[in-house]
Amino acid sequence: MDDKQQPIIIKKIKKGGHAHHGGAWKVAYADFVTAMMAFFLLMWLLGGSSHHVREGIAEWFKNPSGTQGPGGASTSMIKMGGTLAIPRSSKLKKAPSEKRRNSFQQKDKSCDNNVSLKEDDKTEKSASEHKVETDKSLLGISDSEKAADQKRLDSLLIKLKKAIETSHALSKFKDQIFIDVTPQGLRIQIVDKKNRPMFDSSSAILKAHTRLILKKIGRIINTVPNHISITGHTDSSPFATKYIYVEYGSFEERRAYSNWELSADRANAARRELVKGGMQPGKIGQVIGLSDSILFDKTRPNSPINRRISIVVLNKETEVAIGLLAGRGGVKLKDVKKRLKAK
Structure with missing residues (x-):
C-alpha cells in the first residue's frame, strides 16, 4: 500500500426532522x-x-x-x-341624553315661539289699526262729517218713499221703482216692466212716463249736496242691429253697436232728463254703461227687470274714493304736477 494514499473516512450523521411549519402568517x-x-x-x-x-x-x-x-x-x-x-x-x-337635552331646547323654543306669535299678533293689530287711521286720513272725512252725511241720506230716503206713495205721477209706477242702501250710498232703480218699458226697443229714446219719473226724482235728489252716479243696464238678449249710423254734422258714420253702447246711451239719456227736471249738472259724478254684466235676475237673463237705470246718491266716502271731491284723499294735484315737471 502506498504510504501517500489517504484513507477515506465516511461519516454518516443522522439528522433529526424539522418541526412543523405553522400557518399563522x-x-x-x-x-x-x-x-x-x-x-x-x-x-x-x-x-x-x-x-x-x-x-x-x-x-x-x-x-x-x-x-x-x-x-x-x-x-x-x-x-x-x-x-x-x-x-x-x-x-x-339620537342618544337618550341628547333626546332629553333637545326636548328642553324644544320647550324653550316653543315658549319663544308663543311669545313671538303674541308679538306678531300685536304687530298685525297695530298695523291694521294704523291702516284704518291712514285710510281715514287719506279720505279726509271726520266722524262728524260721516254722521251728518248719513243723516242727509236717511232724510232723503224718507222723502223719496213718501213721494212715491203720495205723488200721483210716481205712485202709478211704484212697482217699477226700488230704493235700497248700498256701501256707495242711496240707490234708486227704475226697472222695465212687461208692456211698460222705459225705452223703445233697442233704443236709447225715453218713454214719456220714464221722463216724468226721472224729472220728479231729480227734483228730490237735488235737495242734497251729494253727487250721483247713473248706470245703465240691459238684459242678455243680443242687440238686434250690429251697426248704427250716427250723425256728425253733415255726414253719417257707421258704428258698431252692442248692449255696451246701448246701456251707456240709456244712462246718458237719463242724465239729460234729470238735468231737465232741475238737477244741477255739476252733481252728476258718473255715467256708466254695464250691459248685462250685473243682472238683477240671474235666473232669467232675458227678463225685463234686468233692463234698468240705477241712480246712486253717493256718500262722502265714495265721492272721495272716486275723486269727486277735489283736494281730499288720493293723489294730490301738486304731486302730479311735480312728477310731470321732473320728466
Missing part, C-alpha cells in the same frame, strides 16, 4: 386582504352614494356608541348578517 395575510377588500368596497359604495347619505354616515360616526334603537337594538350600518347597509336618511336617532 396565512391568517394574518387573509385578514389583511379582507380588510383591503372591505376598504375598497366601502370607497366604491361611498363614491356612488348621494351627498345626503354621506352626511348621514358622518353624523353616525360622530356618536356611534349612543346610537340605539327601541329596546336597545343596534342601528349600526354593519348588520349581523355581514351585509353593509347604508342609512337612507341623514336624520339618525
Whole structure:
C-alpha cells in the first residue's frame, strides 16, 4: 500500500426532522386582504352614494356608541348578517341624553315661539289699526262729517218713499221703482216692466212716463249736496242691429253697436232728463254703461227687470274714493304736477 494514499473516512450523521411549519402568517395575510377588500368596497359604495347619505354616515360616526334603537337594538350600518347597509336618511336617532337635552331646547323654543306669535299678533293689530287711521286720513272725512252725511241720506230716503206713495205721477209706477242702501250710498232703480218699458226697443229714446219719473226724482235728489252716479243696464238678449249710423254734422258714420253702447246711451239719456227736471249738472259724478254684466235676475237673463237705470246718491266716502271731491284723499294735484315737471 502506498504510504501517500489517504484513507477515506465516511461519516454518516443522522439528522433529526424539522418541526412543523405553522400557518399563522396565512391568517394574518387573509385578514389583511379582507380588510383591503372591505376598504375598497366601502370607497366604491361611498363614491356612488348621494351627498345626503354621506352626511348621514358622518353624523353616525360622530356618536356611534349612543346610537340605539327601541329596546336597545343596534342601528349600526354593519348588520349581523355581514351585509353593509347604508342609512337612507341623514336624520339618525339620537342618544337618550341628547333626546332629553333637545326636548328642553324644544320647550324653550316653543315658549319663544308663543311669545313671538303674541308679538306678531300685536304687530298685525297695530298695523291694521294704523291702516284704518291712514285710510281715514287719506279720505279726509271726520266722524262728524260721516254722521251728518248719513243723516242727509236717511232724510232723503224718507222723502223719496213718501213721494212715491203720495205723488200721483210716481205712485202709478211704484212697482217699477226700488230704493235700497248700498256701501256707495242711496240707490234708486227704475226697472222695465212687461208692456211698460222705459225705452223703445233697442233704443236709447225715453218713454214719456220714464221722463216724468226721472224729472220728479231729480227734483228730490237735488235737495242734497251729494253727487250721483247713473248706470245703465240691459238684459242678455243680443242687440238686434250690429251697426248704427250716427250723425256728425253733415255726414253719417257707421258704428258698431252692442248692449255696451246701448246701456251707456240709456244712462246718458237719463242724465239729460234729470238735468231737465232741475238737477244741477255739476252733481252728476258718473255715467256708466254695464250691459248685462250685473243682472238683477240671474235666473232669467232675458227678463225685463234686468233692463234698468240705477241712480246712486253717493256718500262722502265714495265721492272721495272716486275723486269727486277735489283736494281730499288720493293723489294730490301738486304731486302730479311735480312728477310731470321732473320728466
